[in-house]
Amino acid sequence: MKENIIPHDYQISRKDRQSNNQHNSFLIWFTGLSGSGKSTIANVVEQKLFEKGIKTYTLDGDNIRKGINCDLTFAPEDRKENIRRIAEISNLMIDAGVVTLAAFVSPYKKDRLNIKSIVKDDNFVEIYVNTSVEECERRDTKGLYKKARAGEIKNMTGISAPYEAPENPDVEIKTEGVSVEDAANKIVEYILPKLKLLSNE
Ligand SMILES: Nc1ncnc2c1ncn2[C@@H]1O[C@H](COP(=O)(O)OS(=O)(=O)O)[C@@H](OP(=O)(O)O)[C@H]1O
Numbered sequence: 001m002k003e004n005i006i007p008h009d010y011q012i013s014r015k016d017r018q019s020n021n022q023h024n025s026f027l028i029w030f031t032g033l034s035g036s037g038k039s040t041i042a043n044v045v046e047q048k049l050f051e052k053g054i055k056t057y058t059l060d061g062d063n064i065r066k067g068i069n070c071d072l073t074f075a076p077e078d079r080k081e082n083i084r085r086i087a088e089i090s091n092l093m094i095d096a097g098v099v100t101l102a103a104f105v106s107p108y109k110k111d112r113l114n115i116k117s118i119v120k121d122d123n124f125v126e127i128y129v130n131t132s133v134e135e136c137e138r139r140d141t142k143g144l145y146k147k148a149r150a151g152e153i154k155n156m157t158g159i160s161a162p163y164e165a166p167e168n169p170d171v172e173i174k175t176e177g178v179s180v181e182d183a184a185n186k187i188v189e190y191i192l193p194k195l196k197l198l199s200n201e
């Protein structure tokens, strides 16, 4: 089947699109427990980049698990497929010349390694939003931890399913005792030198 798929050679390349946008494009991946602060911090990072005229887009549960991945559960095999599809979508977004942010629990090391192999090392920035499960459970912004404790949710990361912490993230944010603003600034400081401003001439 796959051998019969022959890609068309399009004239406009990733480089062309980046040059039109006047900056390179890559993926900023946020991993951490539910309630750790991934979406909150990604949202502020995106605003800060957007204000600088950078083309951005954020992928998170709302636009992915309710849409394209609505067929997937939280069992390990489905999480693997969830992350694989998101990595492929991210790769298309990078191709389109967009600095892409993605906020997903992504608890398995193997699945995060797969993202790297899909988008390639140089295009991948890993942000570990490190908040203890005790703090996430205190926050319980969506009431999911309460449901997990009551046995109403299976495979809840941190409670009844594992979270494999990154060993060498590009940036680690310990959110307890750190403001959202400071966390976002730390990430933007890391990203800015990676952002190559290009001329479209
Ligand atoms: N069992 C279980 N474990 C973890 N999270 C759960 C679960 N059930 C539902 N939710 C909600 O779904 C969001 C996580 O989806 P993700 O696509 O990021 O998960 S994963 O990367 O495939 O592990 C997660 O969103 P965030 O809170 O934004 O992380 C939860 O709101």
Ligand SMILES: Nc1ncnc2c1ncn2[C@@H]1O[C@H](COP(=O)(O)OP(=O)(O)O)[C@@H](O)[C@H]1O
Residues within 6 Å of the ligand: 032, 033, 034, 035, 036, 037, 038, 039, 040, 041, 103, 139, 141, 175, 176, 177, 178, 179, 180, 183
């Ligand atoms: N330093 C911080 N960084 C991020 N979120 C924080 C921080 N301190 C408290 N919070 C709160 O924690 C919650 C994190 O929720 P959310 O961003 O939805 O997490 P996630 O996307 O990881 O599930 C929000 O209610 C947010 O206001």
